Amino acid sequence: MIRNQKLMERIREIFEEHKHRYGYRRITAQLKREGYAVNHKRVKRLMTKMYLYAISIRRRFKYSSYQGTVGKIKPNLIKRKFKSIMPDRQWYSDVTEFHLNGEKLYxxxxxxxxxxxxxxxxLSRRPDLKQVMDMLEDAYKKHPA
Structure with a gap:
């Protein structure tokens, strides 16, 4: 227990020095840089014994850019009947997000x-109005009204 006393004091100093943001992994790394031969399990056990817990700064909720209804909602004329009798009478569109090689494509x-x-x-890297307008222009060139 006496051999842990010096280590416990240094752990507390590092913990206070970094404003309670360092957990046992970072403290272990700092101690190893300072020349202590210490295992992360020992540091974790001593920190628990001293009631030293790092402040968690992780995001608790998944990010969502949705901010509710934006703009006016048009009346539902189709009513989920996605069949048409005549060609070029009803066109349907949507924007779909794909994850490829760590990138998002729309x-x-x-x-x-x-x-x-x-x-x-x-296909675009951002779901913006330009993408939709270019798509509509191409459609009107192929099928003029």
């Missing part, structure tokens, strides 16, 4: 309600 297609054919699509 696909925005237009599908015809009658033929189920993809009229036009755009």
């Amino acid at each position: 696909l925005s297609p237009i599908m015809d309600g009658c033929t189920q054919e993809i009229i036009s699509y755009r």
Whole structure:
């Protein structure tokens, strides 16, 4: 117990020096840099004994950019009936997010309600208005009104 006393004092000093933000892993690394031959399990046990717990600064909730309804909501004219009798009468679109090699890509297609054919699509790194407008321009060039 006496051999732990000096180590416990140094652990408390490091803990206070870093404003209670260092946990047992960082304190162990700091002690090893200072020349102490110490195991992380020993540091954890001593910190628990001294009631030293690091302040957790992790985010508790997953980030979401959704901020509620933005703009006016249009009336639901389709009422989930995604079939059309005539081609080019109803077009459907959506923006889908894909994760590829650590990157996010956004696909925005237009599908015809009658033929189920993809009229036009755009792939972008950001889901912005330019992506949708370019997709619509391509669709209107292929199928003029």
